[in-house]
Amino acid sequence: MILELDCGNSFIKWRVLDSEGPVSGGVADSPEGLIVEILACPELSITRCRMVSVRSDVETSNLVAAIASEFSVEVDCVAPASMLAGVTNGYKDFERLGLDRWLAMVGGYKLSGGPCLVLDLGTAVTADFVDSDGQHKGGFICPGLSLMRNQLQTHTRRIRYDAASAKGALQCLEPANTTIEAVERGCLLMLRGFVSAQVQLAREYWGDDYRVFLTGGDADLVADVVVDARVIKDLVFVGLAVACPFS
Numbered sequence: 238m239i240l241e242l243d244c245g246n247s248f249i250k251w252r253v254l255d256s257e258g259p260v261s262g263g264v265a266d267s268p269e270g271l272i273v274e275i276l277a278c279p280e281l282s283i284t285r286c287r288m289v290s291v292r293s294d295v296e297t298s299n300l301v302a303a304i305a306s307e308f309s310v311e312v313d314c315v316a317p318a319s320m321l322a323g324v325t326n327g328y329k330d331f332e333r334l335g336l337d338r339w340l341a342m343v344g345g346y347k348l349s350g351g352p353c354l355v356l357d358l359g360t361a362v363t364a365d366f367v368d369s370d371g372q373h374k375g376g377f378i379c380p381g382l383s384l385m386r387n388q389l390q391t392h393t394r395r396i397r398y399d400a401a402s403a404k405g406a407l408q409c410l411e412p413a414n415t416t417i418e419a420v421e422r423g424c425l426l427m428l429r430g431f432v433s434a435q436v437q438l439a440r441e442y443w444g445d446d447y448r449v450f451l452t453g454g455d456a457d458l459v460a461d462v463v464v465d466a467r468v469i470k471d472l473v474f475v476g477l478a479v480a481c482p483f484s
């Protein structure tokens with residue numbers, strides 16, 4: 238069985254595949270928690286591991302070492318590349334492009350075979366444009382929903398609430414009459430506005446001939462902004478299998 242890891246800034250997404258497909262998976266908030274979660278799953282026999290990480294080199298190599306020793310496997314880590322599976326990295330310095338963005342693009346281009354806009358809504362929100370010939374035109378990075386709301390709570394005196402009390406705040410997006418709803422709806426509208434701006438740009442480039450892929454934890458919150466969006470929560474894993482194939 239193959240263990241796949243997508244190590245983002247806040248969470249580590251993981252899943253285990255057998256020859257038929259995914260058999261298990263989850264989201265962990267620390268390397269220790271990750272190992273506990275995997276060990277708690279009965280009947281997993283991990284023989285290989287592939288991983289993408291956007292964390293620091295030190296954190297990444299500590300995670301690799303922990304996985305390697307716990308499960309006695311080699312860990313295959315994605316490295317930056319200027320080309321992969323028909324996609325050309327568009328960064329001036331290809332090594333600087335986030336590897337999660339790179340894999341999501343490679344996954345998106347593999348699924349669409351043509352022009353695509355890839356939006357990843359996690360800790361940060363990213364947009365990347367891939368042309369019909371696989372050329373990455375570049376992209377954008379902005380703060381994700383939790384970062385936006387945390388910044389407001391950190392830098393104001395009178396905006397304070399916990400996540401539990403925000404439940405239900407997004408049932409509609411009308412002007413709000415409480416602080417919680419005003420912040421929650423305001424931040425979501427910023428995110429949706431960002432997404433709309435990306436789609437408008439895609440339309441300027443490609444007319445109607447393009448696909449939009451949405452991925453990351455907050456993808457569902459913007460899906461209705463985009464006509465024909467494909468929400469693919471495991472898009473980074475689609476790219477991971479391309480970057481680290483096991484023959």
Ligand SMILES: Nc1ncnc2c1ncn2[C@@H]1O[C@H](COP(=O)(O)OP(=O)(O)OP(=O)(O)O)[C@@H](O)[C@H]1O
Nearest residue numbers: 244245246247248249264358359360361453454455
């Ligand atoms: N216990 C949990 N804590 C946090 N998120 C969870 C939990 N269980 C499931 N999730 C889901 O995990 C996903 C986290 O993915 P997300 O893309 O937000 O990752 P991230 O690490 O915050 O971002 P990034 O990958 O950009 O660093 C979300 O879909 C979230 O709803």
Ligand SMILES: CC(C)(CO)[C@@H](O)C(=O)NCCC(=O)O
Nearest residue numbers: 291333334335336337338361378
């Ligand atoms: C933008 C994030 C944080 C998104 O997870 C990640 O892709 C990253 O750390 N990228 C490096 C900077 C860049 O892509 O230009």
Ligand SMILES: [K+]
Nearest residue numbers: 245337357359
């Ligand atoms: K991500």
